Amino acid sequence: MTRQAFEKEAEAASLIAETLDAEPTRSVLHCSAASLAIESGEFQTAERLIAITLSGNPRPEIAEELKDLFIQINLNQYLKRQGIDLDINELRELVNQ
Template sequence: MNLAELAFAAKLQGDLEKSKALLQQAFEHEFKPAQLIAKDLSAEPSRAILHRSAATLAMDCGCLREAERLVATGLAGNPPDQIADELRDLFNQINFLRHLELRGISLEANEFQLAIDGKVVSHGMAQSDEFVERVKYTETLLSRTAQRKAGRPYQEKGRTKKDIKESFELYLSIPRAASFAVTFRIGVPQQQLLLPGFDIQSDIIDEIMECLEFAYSD
C-alpha cells in the first residue's frame, strides 16, 4: 500500500492528523522526481504523469499554488491528449477550490450521490425538468434537516433562512454519463471547522440517507 492509500485509510479511521502527514509525505515523494524530469520534454508520457500525480497530491494537501504550477508545467510539455485533458480537469478543480478558499468555504469529504436513469436519460444527458426537480427536492431536504438540527422551528414553506443558507452550502459535481449521477457535497464556513467534535455535516447526511431508506423501504 503506497503513502496516498495509507493516508486515505487513516482518514477513514478518523485519524486526520496522520492522514494529513501521510499525504504530505506522498506529495514530497512525487514532487522530487517530477522536478528532476521537468525540463526533459522527450520523457513523455512519464513527465506528464508524474506532474499530474504530484499536482493531485498537492491539491489534496491544500497546496493550491504549487498544484497550479505543477499542472502548468505538465501541460507545457507534449503530453498525450488523454493526460492533457486530465491535467486540464485537475486545473479546473484547483480553481474551484481556490474560489471556495477566497469565500471562506471548505468542502467536507462527507457527500452523497443522486443518480437518475430510464427513458429520460441518455449518455451524459437527462431531461432538464426531471433532473432540476430532484435537485430542488434535495436542497429542500438539506435545508429542513439543517434547520431542525440547529433547533429551529419547522419551516413548511418559503425561502430558506439566510443564516442557514450561509452555514450549509450545497455543491454538485459534474454529472457522470449513463446513469446521470451527480455527487452532492456540503460546504461550511471554515470557522465552524475549528469547533472540536463539531461534525453536523455528517449528522445531516446520515439523517437524510436514513429518511430516504425508510421512505423507499417496503
C-alpha cells in the same frame, strides 16, 4: 502519509521537468504530484505542476486530467471568495457530475 508521497513525487517530477522528450513519464509524474499536492492542500504547487506539464507535450488524456485538476483548484478558490466552503471530496463530486 499523503504529504510525504506528494513531496517524493514532486521531487521525482522536478528531476525530469525539463526533459520534454520523456513523455509520458514526465506528464504522469507531474500529474500524480499535482493530485497529491491538491490532497495535501498545496494548491499553488499543484497549479505550478500543472502548468509545467501542459507546457510540454502530454498525451491528450493526461492533458484533460490536468485541466480537470486545474478547474478543481480554481473553482475551490472562486467558491471561497463567494463565501461557499467545500471540502475536497464535495468539490470533486461537484466537478465530476
